[in-house]
Amino acid sequence: MTRENKKKKAIEIVSRRDNGRMLSYLNSCVHCGLCADSCIFYLTGNDPKFIPARKVDLVASVYRRYNTLSGRLVPGLTGARELDDETVREMVDLLYGACTMCGRCTLHCSVGLDISEVVRTGRNMLSAMDLVPATLQSTVRAAMETGNNMGISKEDLVDTIKWLEEDLQFELDDNTARIPLDEPGKKVIYTLNPREPKFFPLSISAMAKIFHIAGESWTLSTRMYDVTNYAYFSGNDDEASEIVNRLADETLALGAEKVVLAECGHGSRSFRWEGPNYISRKYPFKVLTSVELINEYIREGRISPDLSKNTKKVTLHDPCNLVRGGGIMKQQREILNRAVSDFTEMNPFGNDNYCCGGGGGQLSMSEYNDRRMGAGKIKADQIKATGAEVVVTPCHNCVDQLIQINQAYKLNVQIKTMAEIVADAL
Amino acid sequence: MEWYKLISLGTLAICLGSCIFHFIRLIQLGKPIDYSVQAGDTTKAVIYSLTGAMSPAKKESAYLHLPTYAAGILYHLGTFLAILLFFTIIAGASYSGILKLIIVLFLSVTTISGLIILIKRLVSPALKSLSNPDDYISNALVTLFQAFTVLVLTYPSFEWAYYVAVSLLLLYLPLGKLKHAIYFFAARYHLGYFLGYRGTWPPVKQNTRFSYDQRE
Numbered sequence: 001m002t003r004e005n006k007k008k009k010a011i012e013i014v015s016r017r018d019n020g021r022m023l024s025y026l027n028s029c030v031h032c033g034l035c036a037d038s039c040i041f042y043l044t045g046n047d048p049k050f051i052p053a054r055k056v057d058l059v060a061s062v063y064r065r066y067n068t069l070s071g072r073l074v075p076g077l078t079g080a081r082e083l084d085d086e087t088v089r090e091m092v093d094l095l096y097g098a099c100t101m102c103g104r105c106t107l108h109c110s111v112g113l114d115i116s117e118v119v120r121t122g123r124n125m126l127s128a129m130d131l132v133p134a135t136l137q138s139t140v141r142a143a144m145e146t147g148n149n150m151g152i153s154k155e156d157l158v159d160t161i162k163w164l165e166e167d168l169q170f171e172l173d174d175n176t177a178r179i180p181l182d183e184p185g186k187k188v189i190y191t192l193n194p195r196e197p198k199f200f201p202l203s204i205s206a207m208a209k210i211f212h213i214a215g216e217s218w219t220l221s222t223r224m225y226d227v228t229n230y231a232y233f234s235g236n237d238d239e240a241s242e243i244v245n246r247l248a249d250e251t252l253a254l255g256a257e258k259v260v261l262a263e264c265g266h267g268s269r270s271f272r273w274e275g276p277n278y279i280s281r282k283y284p285f286k287v288l289t290s291v292e293l294i295n296e297y298i299r300e301g302r303i304s305p306d307l308s309k310n311t312k313k314v315t316l317h318d319p320c321n322l323v324r325g326g327g328i329m330k331q332q333r334e335i336l337n338r339a340v341s342d343f344t345e346m347n348p349f350g351n352d353n354y355c356c357g358g359g360g361g362q363l364s365m366s367e368y369n370d371r372r373m374g375a376g377k378i379k380a381d382q383i384k385a386t387g388a389e390v391v392v393t394p395c396h397n398c399v400d401q402l403i404q405i406n407q408a409y410k411l412n413v414q415i416k417t418m419a420e421i422v423a424d425a426l
Numbered sequence: 427m428e429w430y431k432l433i434s435l436g437t438l439a440i441c442l443g444s445c446i447f448h449f450i451r452l453i454q455l456g457k458p459i460d461y462s463v464q465a466g467d468t469t470k471a472v473i474y475s476l477t478g479a480m481s482p483a484k485k486e487s488a489y490l491h492l493p494t495y496a497a498g499i500l501y502h503l504g505t506f507l508a509i510l511l512f513f514t515i516i517a518g519a520s521y522s523g524i525l526k527l528i529i530v531l532f533l534s535v536t537t538i539s540g541l542i543i544l545i546k547r548l549v550s551p552a553l554k555s556l557s558n559p560d561d562y563i564s565n566a567l568v569t570l571f572q573a574f575t576v577l578v579l580t581y582p583s584f585e586w587a588y589y590v591a592v593s594l595l596l597l598y599l600p601l602g603k604l605k606h607a608i609y610f611f612a613a614r615y616h617l618g619y620f621l622g623y624r625g626t627w628p629p630v631k632q633n634t635r636f637s638y639d640q641r642e
Contacts, residue, residue, distance in 0.1 A: 017455060018455070018458070019455050019456060019457055019458040019459075020451075020452045020453075020454075020455035020456055020457065020612060020616070021457060021458055021616040021620070023451075023452065023455060023609075023612075024452065024609045024612035024613040024615075024616050025613055025616070027448075027605055027606065027608075027609040028606045028609040028610055028612075028613040029603075029606075030561075030603055030606055031553075031556045031557055031558075031561050031603070032487075032494075032498070033550075033552055033553045033556050034487035034488075034490075034491055034494065034495075035487060036552060037486060037487070037490050037491075038486055038487065048551065048552040048555040048556070049555070051552060051555075051556060053556050054555070054556055057556065068601075069601065070560075070601040070602060076558075076559065077558070077559050077560055077563075077601070077602065078558055078559075078560040078601075078602050078603070079558030079559075079560065106617070107479075107621075108485055108486040108487045109487065109617075110485070110487050110488075110498075111606065111610055111613055111614070112475060112479075112480075112610070112613045112614035112616075112617040112618075113613055113617070114616070114617055114620060272462060273462045273624060274462075275462070276460075276461035276462045277458070277459075277460060277461050277462065279461075280461060281461055282461045282462075282463070283463075286463075287463070323626070324621075324626055325624070325626070326624055326626070327465050327466055327621075327624040327625030327626040328625075329626075329629075329630055330630055350629070350630070351626065351629050352486070
């Protein structure tokens with residue numbers, strides 16, 4: 001496709017008229033700038049270019065240039081911009097490199113724009129022009145080519161799982177404790193963030209322990225287990241759909257009734273909420289997050305955590321895509337109140353919680369590392385203020401970022417997933 | 427009928443026609459089809475989006491910037507009142523006594539609010555960096571509209587100037603960001619529906635506000 005055609009495609013994306021939602025957002029920003037204080041990049045970088053309204057305007061100005069009378073006739077009047085090299089450079093820098101699409105600004109926008117959705121539309125445009133940062137695209141490519149974003153071979157996965165299974169049987173002193181692989185007809189197909197088999201295998205055994213004690217009928221798939229979908233971050237909806245289809249097809253192939261999404265904020269969001277819309281059909285199976293499932297187990301008495309086993313002061317980091325983008329807020333708290341003896345909230349928390357800085361694909365875009373770690377200062381300060389010794393977060397991307405924040409800001413805390421802290425109490 | 431009244435009626439027709447076009451287009455396009463399984467109450471969330479979510483108790487952009495928020499609210503109230511008054515004034519209504527005094531005092535305050543917002547945009551480096559000519563023109567035209575409403579109520583001989591100001595505003599409204607008069611409600615509806623569908627809004631009770639560093 002020629003450069004001109006790619007540009008044309010990008011303009012079509014911002015001009016599309018399939019519903020009134022984006023049209024409303026692109027015509028609503030009044031440039032009040034009051035969203036500035038909701039953005040971790042602006043708060044830590046203190047540069048006006050990081051103000052969310054600026055990011056919205058990058059996309060909206062291109063919309064105005066090609067879709068409004070004033071934009072066509074007197075572009076300077078409304079700041080309407082050509083989709084030229086300068087605009088594109090700025091879009092790449094700010095929409096990929098200075099936004100985690102955390103949605104905090106969305107909730108606090110004076111007008112009510114879904115700013116993260118506008119940013120993602122901008123990423124759609126850049127993706128159509130093949131301008132996704134190479135570092136982010138390589139993560140998507142790994143998922144497309146190998147079935148998981150870390151390129152883990154089936155043999156390595158099976159070896160890891162077998163080792164974890166033996167370890168679990170030893171820990172529980174129970175030879176029936178299993179981590180089933182590719183078993184058809186089970187109620188639950190469980191997914192993983194590939195970081196788990198690669199770097200954090202104990203979070204897999206923690207969830208396996210919970211499944212075992214709850215007496216769940218479950219399996220992992222070696223063919224498609226990756227809960228992540230970095231194409232959600234890159235803005236390539238075709239690739240995002242392909243990744244969603246793979247998991248949906250594997251669920252059907254194994255005949256599972258439910259997909260349980262591992263602790264991954266964007267993975268949960270992209271499969272549960274965006275996925276059916278990418279593929280334009282409803283799933284014929286149930287989808288829930290492991291946080292919801294663990295909470296169900298506790299409520300139903302299928303597992304009974306002993307909170308005296310977790311006596312350290314614990315705080316919770318709310319993953320943006322799980323909470324603001326997925327409506328899962330109460331469940332984490334219900335679990336922690338049953339699994340730890342000293343739980344304290346960050347300030348603010350829940351819908352208002354600050355992003356850790358690791359979302360939006362930031363962790364894979366090493367060229368923006370300094371910004372990402374700078375933006376993490378807010379989270380570091382929040383954690384420090386709680387005085388907690390353990391930070392729990394149901395998201396592996398957040399875990400990675402929190403580990404780095406922990407080192408950079410000398411927090412001296414432990415970072416755990418929800419399954420890990422619950423398994424500790426079993 | 428005087429020429430300036432005719433012009434204002436003409437620009438009103440253009441403005442209304444344009445607004446109706448935008449409104450009908452929004453209604454026709456509707457909301458996106460969502461194939462995911464709904465988790466929350468969209469009606470409650472839309473109501474929340476149009477009410478509680480905009481209150482200074484919940485909205486960070488409001489509670490961290492109370493003076494600006496208050497000025498903005500007053501400014502918008504003044505605009506609504508001035509629009510209402512325009513229809514009554516052109517229909518031949520006149521105001522006197524205590525009612526006129528209250529209106530004039532109120533609109534004077536809202537005009538000052540508009541001026542403060544304009545000055546803030548002119549002097550704040552962050553806000554300046556976000557602004558284009560439309561931001562200044564829109565703010566200035568609406569502020570002038572309110573100021574001229576005060577003027578025409580106080581000095582009826584300035585009627586022509588009032589109608590010219592009204593005409594300029596009505597002619598300009600569909601061209602720039604003043605269109606948010608229509609899109610604002612649609613944006614809040616869509617946001618409320620979207621967040622309600624997922625169960626994010628209305629929010630469960632949580633601690634009150636906080637700012638990373640109380641800026642204002």
